[in-house]
Amino acid sequence: MGNCLSSSTTIYDSSAEPTPTPIAHEQARRSSTVKGKGRALESLSSSHQRRRSSFMMGTGPSISALRTYATLPNPSSSLPPSKLLLSSANTIAVFDAYPKAKYHFLVLPRYPFPPQSDPDSKDSIVPLEALDDLRSLLLKADRGAREEVLRAMADTAREVEEMIRDEMLKTEGFEWKIDVGFHAIPSMKHVHLHVISEDRISPAMKTKKHHNSFRPDLGFFVSIMEVQRWTQNDQNTLDRIEALSGAQALLETPLTCFKCDEPFSNIPKLKQHLEKEFAKEKATALNHIARHGRQGSSDEDMF
DNA sequence: GTTCTAGAAC
DNA sequence: GTTCTAGAAC
Numbered sequence: 060m061g062n063c064l065s066s067s068t069t070i071y072d073s074s075a076e077p078t079p080t081p082i083a084h085e086q087a088r089r090s091s092t093v094k095g096k097g098r099a100l101e102s103l104s105s106s107h108q109r110r111r112s113s114f115m116m117g118t119g120p121s122i123s124a125l126r127t128y129a130t131l132p133n134p135s136s137s138l139p140p141s142k143l144l145l146s147s148a149n150t151i152a153v154f155d156a157y158p159k160a161k162y163h164f165l166v167l168p169r170y171p172f173p174p175q176s177d178p179d180s181k182d183s184i185v186p187l188e189a190l191d192d193l194r195s196l197l198l199k200a201d202r203g204a205r206e207e208v209l210r211a212m213a214d215t216a217r218e219v220e221e222m223i224r225d226e227m228l229k230t231e232g233f234e235w236k237i238d239v240g241f242h243a244i245p246s247m248k249h250v251h252l253h254v255i256s257e258d259r260i261s262p263a264m265k266t267k268k269h270h271n272s273f274r275p276d277l278g279f280f281v282s283i284m285e286v287q288r289w290t291q292n293d294q295n296t297l298d299r300i301e302a303l304s305g306a307q308a309l310l311e312t313p314l315t316c317f318k319c320d321e322p323f324s325n326i327p328k329l330k331q332h333l334e335k336e337f338a339k340e341k342a343t344a345l346n347h348i349a350r351h352g353r354q355g356s357s358d359e360d361m362f
Numbered sequence: 363g364t365t366c367t368a369g370a371a372c
Numbered sequence: 373g374t375t376c377t378a379g380a381a382c
Contacts, residue, residue, distance in 0.1 A: 122363080157364075246363045265364090266377080325371095325376060 125249040128153055129167045129190070144222070148178035149208075150215040152254070157263040159273055162223045162237070162256040166215045167249055168208050175207055184208075192250050193241045193281075194300055197290065206290060212252045213239075213283050219254045227256070233344035233354055235337075238275050240282040243306035252283060258337050259317075266326065268310040274317045278302075279309045 131137045134146045144152040144164055149172050155163040170190055171183030184207060189199035196205055216239045227234045236257040245251065255273060264270060272279050281303070289299045315322045316332055323329040347355045 124363095263364090327376075 122246075123248050124156075125153075125165065125167055125247050125251055129249050130170050130187075134169070144219060145215070147211075147215060149173055149211045152215055152219050155253070155255075158255075158261050159264045159269055160256045160259045160261050162226065162254075163261070164219050164223075164254045166212050166219060166252040166254060168212055172204075172208060172211075175211075190250050191248055192245050193243075193286065194303060196250050197286075197296055197300055202290070202293075206287075209283070209287055209290065213287065216252055216254050216283065223254070223256060231341060233341060233348060235340060235344075238273070238280070238282070239284075240275070240280045241286065242272055243279050243281055243303040243309075253280075257318075258333065260330070260333050260337055264326075264330065267312075267314050270314065270317075270326070270329065271310045271312050274312075276317060277309045277312060279306045 128134065128138065128151060134143055134151050142153055144154060149169050150166055151169060152164050152166045155165055168190055170187050171181060172185050173180040173182060174184050184204040185200045189195050196208060200208065220237050223237055224234045237254060238257055239252060239254050241252055259270065259273065271277055274280060289296045313322060314329055316329065318336065321332065323332065344354055
């Protein structure tokens with residue numbers, strides 16, 4: 060995956076990008092000045108802002124923005140490097156427009172989704188409606204196809220993880236945990252897999268629901284490995300899909316730090332705590348590296 | 363999903 | 373008086 064970012068230097072078709080926001084321009088400009096594969100990630104860590112008008116202009120999030128990306132015949136020539144991290148024959152990875160952590164990407168299956176046996180084919184092993192969301196994928200794709208789609212998404216997520224870890228090392232000098240999973244009830248059309256760093260430090264993290272929707276222990280955030288386990292048993296899969304629809308209430312769970320369970324009366328206090336925890340983890344990790352020459356692999360040293 | 367803002371909470 | 377949340381609008 061060494062030169063997987065090489066496509067980001069491609070000059071993209073600006074006519075396919077309706078009036079990019081100043082932020083998008085800024086990201087693209089900055090990212091082109093940083094050399095190496097981490098450059099696109101550089102802009103992710105910075106704070107994101109968005110003007111109200113961007114919603115109307117169609118550059119902001121919309122219910123079908125992801126679908127638009129996923130159905131592009133040639134994503135790397137249509138999407139700017141500030142939006143597209145990488146693309147393969149059957150998946151793309153994009154920057155989350157409102158990152159809820161220092162690193163936050165979405166992995167999408169492309170449509171048409173070609174069979175593994177013939178990646179250049181124009182055929183799709185799943186109908187478009189099977190890619191609406193996780194529920195649709197599990198219900199409307201046949202067993203072989205759904206496992207192929209999940210596997211392709213998991214593979215791309217691993218690639219994204221590697222890129223994030225490289226970037227973590229470069230910017231902070233240590234690596235911390237990354238979560239990979241789906242939202243039980245997504246708000247954007249087209250099935251997408253979140254790849255998000257566990258710091259959960261971001262200006263876009265603003266509400267209890269935001270925080271709860273990414274807690275790995277609540278049930279609203281469902282890890283890809285768990286989904287892959289479900290699909291090994293059809294009856295179990297149906298039960299789990301049923302359970303997904305009841306997940307909305309989980310977002311009302313009282314605000315606590317998902318790592319230490321400490322309760323917080325409001326978001327600003329939790330955010331302060333997360334900053335403090337991250338600083339502590341970093342200090343511990345850097346100390347360990349100084350003493351042992353490499354980062355410890357125990358939970359103790361991981362964020 | 364985000365933004366905006368009224369009024370609750372402090 | 374200021375901070376913060378939550379519901380409506382987009």
